[in-house]
Amino acid sequence: MSTEGLSIGIAVGGAKTAERTSGRHGARWEVLTRRATWAPLALDAAAILLAALDVWLVIPEKAEPYSIYLSAFACLALAARRWLPFAVVLGTVPGFLTGWSQLAAMIALGMLATRRQTHWQVWVGAALVWACRFIQWPLSDFAQLSWREHVLDAIYGVLVAGMPIAIGLLIGARAQLAQKLVELAASRDREQQLRDDAVRAEERARLAREMHDVVSHDITLIAMQAGVLAAAGDPANAQQTAQVIRQLSTRTLEELRSLVGVLRSGAPDDGPHPGIGELDQLVRGCEVPVQLTVDSVPDQLPAKVSAAAYRTVQECLTNVRKHAPGARAKIVILGDGDRLNIEVSNDGPSRPATPLPSGGHGLTGLAERARLLGGSFETAPTSDGGFRVRATYPVKS
Structure with a gap:
């Protein structure tokens, strides 16, 4: 092969290699x-x-x-x-x-x-x-x-x-x-990136609220039942308490699987959520003396408002169990024209509280819910050592 032919062959081979490398x-x-x-x-x-x-x-x-x-x-x-x-x-x-x-x-x-x-x-x-x-x-x-x-x-x-x-x-x-x-x-492109970041931040906050609301309630019950189990002397009571713990753990795992499935699929979480209609069941299983009053509530509430009302009551009852054991709670839900008013209050604890981890995210999540729905959210201690939560949500979708 001549020198010119060799040079051409080397050049062609180098060009092919560069093309394969860079694409x-x-x-x-x-x-x-x-x-x-x-x-x-x-x-x-x-x-x-x-x-x-x-x-x-x-x-x-x-x-x-x-x-x-x-x-x-x-x-x-x-x-x-x-x-x-x-x-x-x-x-x-x-x-x-x-x-x-x-x-x-x-x-x-x-x-x-x-x-x-x-x-x-x-x-x-x-x-x-x-x-x-x-x-x-x-x-x-x-x-x-x-x-x-x-x-x-x-x-x-x-x-x-x-x-x-x-x-x-x-x-x-x-x-x-x-x-x-x-x-x-x-x-x-910058504006689109900012919008995407805002949407992702809002979605992360929503999922964080959902995970807190779903897990905190059942985990608190599990912790309390575990304490009862540790102090139980009767084998029959111990077996019954262990069964309750098993049921709560199973329900919590199912809720977590549902949320993880939403995260993996990337689809919006449009599945069914508990609402005001499930409050009776929530009150019966909360192990807190509760006086529930529901009056003048519209028959057709927006799904998000109904879910927000349920989560508000659920979080308040969870806080009563964690921070005010033995206290009595009072729940008043009233419809007022185009708004839904919720007030949850409790008196002071009757026995010392068992230390449980708490990050204060529950009330923060409720305030964010109210703000996103166009409502209001207020918290304040009461004169008898208890606590009061007031939330207002618009009922028009």
Whole structure:
């Protein structure tokens, strides 16, 4: 194999390896990068060639050498039009005034208008290009023109200077619009990210409230029953207490499995939740002396309001068992027009409380529920050493 063939084989093999490593997106990005690098250079070369062709087509056979040199310099100066647009316009003026580099001056003025838009340099460049088209060289020939020819040259000068500026302003406005669209898209993405973060935070808080409300009640009962079991001397009572603990543990595990299933699936938790209709069952199994009063409650309550009322009573009874053993509780639920009022109060404890872990999240979760539903939530100690909770929820869905 020849050296050239070996080089080609190595290049092809390296290209295939790079493509496999970077993938289609990397190859596409490389092509776009090369295109972005070579495109401006190709446009600059095309502009120089067009300007040189324009000079070559119109230059007379007996032209002054200096006019040829100035025209050539004007064409070559276009290579720096992206970095020094105003200086390039000034560099094309002598060749346009004394020679034939009109197209070079127009291209330079268009780039200046694209980069600087309505800057004073644009208007100075436009005035110079207009003057080069209006004034003829040598000045002796210019002085011999009639007024009609002066008017026509002035009109043509406006067209020669105005057209590049119009095109440059259009291109610049398009670039600015594209930049604004990019900024708008980035701002929209940031806003969407913030909304997503807020939704995730709200969902985490909702799940935390649900897990606390579901688990805290049953775990407290389990802890209390375990204490009874430890102090029980009668085997029959011990067996009965152990059965209660087993039932509570099973129910708690089922609730936890349900919540974990919601977390794993990512679907909204739209399943059934306990409501006001289950309060009688809750009161019977809470092991706290309770006086329950329900009056003027609408038959059709919004599901979220009914669930919030149930969770409010459940959390309050849990707190009574944990912090005020032996205390009596009073629950009053009244419908008042378009609002549902709930008040749960208890008197002071009659025996010392068994220390149980508590983070204070229950009342915080109830306050968040009330706020999200447009209601209110208040807590305060009572004069007899007890505690009172008042919650209000709107009943209109």
